[in-house]
Amino acid sequence: MGNFVRTLSDRACVVASDTTWMEDAAVAQLVTTSQLEGMRRVAGMPDLHPGRGYPVGAAFFSVGRFYPALVGNDIGCGMALWQTDLKAASVSLDKLDRRVGNIDGAMEDEALRMQAMTVHGVAPGAHDASLGTIGGGNHFAEFQQVDTVFDADALSALGIDAKRLLLLVHTGSRGLGERVLRSHVDTFGHRGLVDGTPEAEAYLAQHGAALRYALCNRELVAQRLLANVRADGQRVLDVHHNFVAPAQMLGATGWLHRKGATPSDQGPVLIPGSRGDHSYLVQPLAISDDTLHSLAHGAGRKWIRSACKDRLFKLMTPTQMGRTVLGSRVICNDRQLIYEEAPQAYKAIDSVVQALVGAGLVALIARTKPVLTYKTRGECCE
DNA sequence: ATGTTC
Numbered sequence A: 001m002g003n004f005v006r007t008l009s010d011r012a013c014v015v016a017s018d019t020t021w022m023e024d025a026a027v028a029q030l031v032t033t034s035q036l037e038g039m040r041r042v043a044g045m046p047d048l049h050p051g052r053g054y055p056v057g058a059a060f061f062s063v064g065r066f067y068p069a070l071v072g073n074d075i076g077c078g079m080a081l082w083q084t085d086l087k088a089a090s091v092s093l094d095k096l097d098r099r100v101g102n103i104d105g106a107m108e109d110e111a112l113r114m115q116a117m118t119v120h121g122v123a124p125g126a127h128d129a130s131l132g133t134i135g136g137g138n139h140f141a142e143f144q145q146v147d148t149v150f151d152a153d154a155l156s157a158l159g160i161d162a163k164r165l166l167l168l169v170h171t172g173s174r175g176l177g178e179r180v181l182r183s184h185v186d187t188f189g190h191r192g193l194v195d196g197t198p199e200a201e202a203y204l205a206q207h208g209a210a211l212r213y214a215l216c217n218r219e220l221v222a223q224r225l226l227a228n229v230r231a232d233g234q235r236v237l238d239v240h241h242n243f244v245a246p247a248q249m250l251g252a253t254g255w256l257h258r259k260g261a262t263p264s265d266q267g268p269v270l271i272p273g274s275r276g277d278h279s280y281l282v283q284p285l286a287i288s289d290d291t292l293h294s295l296a297h298g299a300g301r302k303w304i305r306s307a308c309k310d311r312l313f314k315l316m317t318p319t320q321m322g323r324t325v326l327g328s329r330v331i332c333n334d335r336q337l338i339y340e341e342a343p344q345a346y347k348a349i350d351s352v353v354q355a356l357v358g359a360g361l362v363a364l365i366a367r368t369k370p371v372l373t374y375k376t377r378g379e380c381c382e
Numbered sequence B: 001a002t003g004t005t006c
Helices: A024-031 A093-100 A110-120 A152-157 A174-188 A198-228 A305-312 A335-340 A349-358
Strands: A005-009 A014-015 A039-048 A056-062 A078-087 A142-148 A163-170 A233-239 A242-249 A252-259 A262-263 A271-272 A279-284 A294-296 A329-332 A362-376
Touching: A005 A024, A014 A024, A024 A039, A024 A056, A039 A294, A039 A349, A056 A294, A078 A198, A078 A271, A093 A198, A093 A279, A093 A329, A093 A362, A110 A198, A142 A152, A142 A198, A142 A262, A163 A198, A163 A271, A174 A198, A198 A233, A198 A242, A233 A262, A233 A271, A252 A262, A262 A271, A271 A294, A271 A349, A279 A349, A294 A349, A305 A335, A329 A335, A335 A362, A349 A362
Parallel strands: A014 A039, A329 A362
Antiparallel strands: A005 A014, A039 A056, A056 A252, A078 A163, A078 A233, A142 A163, A142 A362, A242 A252, A262 A294, A271 A279, A279 A362
């Protein structure tokens, strides 16, 4: 692993290279979190960045108790990768943009929604209307195309044809996960839950429901977009990066929390760059207890949200922000969000993925580039 | 991040 895994203390490390942007505040949050009661080890991924009290882009292994606040409000957030039957080379960007339409509101196809809910074990409830919607923040759906193949065998083993248009969906459990965290924190604060107690079981049941909801939501977003662009598609992979699960590692039985950390023990995963950068499909290699069976979940934020508009609005108009250096298009009719999610606000994906490669954690399968990113149609249009 | 939000 060499110097790509930096030891911070006897129980904290961070995966990074010399070129990986790493905020001192995020590293400090990581070390602070490592001192929580029962915490055995924490591992910062190269996309590590500061969060609200706890860092994002990290995994945490504890024994005897676990911490819902470390998982955060977006329980079950993750990435789903789909392959469409459209040939990437014959896609007209204008036509794709037009056909994608508006998926900000609730789904009209209630039968499709009900079917997916049944398949995924999602009970009807107050959050039904958010199924099939992306939400805000860093969530998105993005059509992509393969631009470099590193391992053709691994790519075809996934059933991916490099000529086909891909669809990546990044979203989670919307208001449901938010409600689960809030009701937990209102009652128990941040001290965590002790193994085997009724309150721990109750949280885990709600957490499990949020994971199923999030998976169902990603599937419905994909199916909705596929229907709009008149394509068929198949899911290639779907992986949560915000959750807690029982785990055995480091010679102990405990709880592995992932907060913006992609599992390295569930097969190939896609690590997206910002909307103006590439994404990498990677094969996890040796599963390392030291880095808590985890990988980066994206590029990682470099600028805090509140700084983005001030830094960029003099340089670029919202219209200019709607195109990227890779030639892709961005649907984001929200003046604030389009600056907050600017490529400039994120770390370079190469610096993140190269740290994972350097640490011996992944091998590259393929690189993709964005074609069209959907955030929100906003107030206008349609 | 969030049926958020002055």
